[in-house]
Amino acid sequence: MTSVVVVDDHPAVIAGVRAWCSAAEPPIEVVDSGSNVGVAWLDPGDRADVVVFDLQLDLSGPAYGDLKRLVDAGRQVVVYTMREDKETALTCLDIGAFTYLTKAEGEDHMVAAIQAAASNTPYTPPALSGALGTDTRANRPNLTQRQVDVLLEWFHCESKEMVAQKLNLTVSTVNGYLDRVRVKYANVGREAPTKAALVARAIQDGIISVDEL
């Protein structure tokens, strides 16, 4: 069974994540939770497959340092945050977070994101998709116009069926585009064990070929 540790300073958020996890099919076990990143390092949290991590634990700004240490230790981190701005999302991805989920998206995407993180398969929720689609930094990976279109339409409507209908694609093609973009980002990101795992798995699954990287 997939296990998860939840780091969030708000009890209501922790209760919500617990509820979603217990209702998931198959269920996800929340092994520990707390308002401090320490729970992810201590027993039993250190054994969890996935860390759900609130970026804003205090007033000192996003906890990029904590995120980096978790990633460097090979943990699969789902960043779960209030912040919707592009810079934060892209920075988390650069650091090596598995995916970036805003609190508004939690209900629809948390369970799927945790399951994807546990199996090293890419997962791009709509807010992250919007950030990737509007990324104008010099070091971003090369995306095709079609990939950008898919990212932005997914951000707009949050429905892959609608994106598929709008762009005359199938839902699985839409997923393919999103996954390929995510892997491209993992490939240009900082060296981290989680990133390597994501890219390796994507190549095994045929999401992307070695030439495309």
Added chain:
Amino acid sequence: MTTVTTDHVRYGEIVEARFQREMRRGAALIAVVVLYGLELPKLLGNWTTSYQSQAVQLAAVAVLTFVPAIAWQDTVVKRWRWPLIALVLAASIAATITVVPADRLGTPHWSDEAVGWSLILLAMDRTLPLFLGLLAAHYVPAFALALFDGPVKVTFAGVVNSTAITASFQVAVVLFANALRRVGTSVARMGREEERTRTLAAVSSQLHEDRKNRYAALAGTTAPLLAGLGSGELNPGDESVRRSCAIEAARMRRLFGDAGERPDPLVDELTACVGLAERNGVSVRFSAQGESRAIPTEVRRMLTEPAVAVLATARGKVRLTVVGAPDQVTVSVVAAAGEYDVPEVEHEEITTSTIRTDGRLWIEATWKGQS
């Protein structure tokens, strides 16, 4: 806020430029007064005895009148500095050559003292070594001619009197100008910093005020809801109570997430519509991504029209998004399918698309145009 910003930029420029301008005007006045008050009498007094060519001497007077007459303006000096310097040095050499050899460096050699003032005018906003170089270019030919094309009547004491004192006076003026310029720059910098601090204070107190107002608005709607839940008056199982909770949560989320520093008319306009929709019991998730771009007002109105129409009558959950890309701006709204009175957008730069799937309606308006 905007006026404060432009004022403080202008303020810095004014302080830096004003020192410069006034000093240059003063120097131009000195150059003319010295030329006509001190030097011209010497020229006229020795008119028939001391010059090989009176015409050249007169031409030198004309040059040394012309230069201060135009170079009291900063813009002229910035543009014509080197041609004017060349002109003055040429006049200096021509005037020196056409003084009879015996009178060089003496009283009839009026240009010896006059040229330096025009050079000050052209070099006072630069470093001292440049001015020293220019003075050398002016004096060295006169001294060389006095030595090798002599002998001259004037004594060593006379040379010191006429040359060294004048030159050191002129060097002092340039040193003074440099010192004043440094003071001016630091005054301007301090002024700018002070203005920035004042602007920041004004901005943050405005933000604080806005936030307080929004908290106050929350208190009017969120507090009664929480009180009702606490007292058991409101039933959390009730659909309408749950909807109210979702709406309040959305409002609070926006309040917490609001940076409030980037004014974007498009986002502001949509935010206002979201507020109205929430009052009608609609839970709106609004998200803007990408750059904010300047959009013509008319285009902005048409771009938001479908979203505004849907928000006005929607029920349940609505997703509203804006994406600003370098070449286009998209406004998108997704709501439960229903009867909406969505107006046709007729504008050659705006394309709209409508998709209906699984009981949801998705309308997107995209503007591809030049801002």
